[in-house]
Amino acid sequence: MDEKTNWVILNKYPFELLPGEETVLPEGVKSYYHYLNEEPHETGKNVQGIAWLIRDMPQGLTVVDPYGGVGVFAVAINEILKPAQFLIGELDDGCVTQLKHTFAGKNNVKVFKADAREMFAAPNYPTGDLYVCDFPRFTLRRLQKEDRWGPELRAMLGAKPRALIMSDGSAHLNHFVRRAFKKLGEPVGDTYEDFVYYASSYFHQYFGYSIAACAYHGNCFYYRLEPVEPSQIEFLRLKSGSYKEGLKRV
């Protein structure tokens, strides 16, 4: 897009998007401009999931969002949770410029450019009460097979936050994903929700955190991990037609 565009997040919060283009980052990941330029409906569903996952959390926390994108989630989080301190990292220069534009004058927010992979490998990585990780291309299988995102998750959860919210793209074509897990002999049942219970046990076994709540649609799960034993998970299924409730161009 060549001009500024105006949006409303969650029917309440105004959002001005500077002109910008997607870039391709290491590992073939696209910066978030791609999603707003091409797939705002996905973001509209996702941000509703985030709002639901944080709805009962207290205000005044320290929140860390290491994959800030253009800041749609960050605007919602800043408005709903009013963090005492909100640290937002991002690797792509265009997204960092956009984030700085959105949060100019907000004294509780610090925007910085960082490669999360390097940042969480360093000893003085940012710690907080809540991490919100909209990972580019996380899947549970990649975590299990290649330990991709494992070092980052171990660092963040090692800081003992009260919760970590994260995306998992395993919802995409989840029936095939479940079939593949079953072939490997893993105890995965027949539904999206069965998959999330399986993921919860896995996270608990390897990270000491389990899934307490999950918002999802046909492309993505958003989990809220907490330092508790696996038990009943609260679910919200985001309906495909509902995206404008999350993000609307005006």
Ligand SMILES: C[S@@+](CC[C@H](N)C(=O)[O-])C[C@H]1O[C@@H](n2cnc3c(N)ncnc32)[C@H](O)[C@@H]1O
């Ligand atoms: C799914 S998007 C996040 C979108 C965000 N939730 C929003 O509301 O705009 C993931 C972001 O992670 C960024 N990213 C990719 N690799 C990264 C890395 N190693 N460190 C930090 N950010 C990275 C991408 O540029 C992309 O903007």
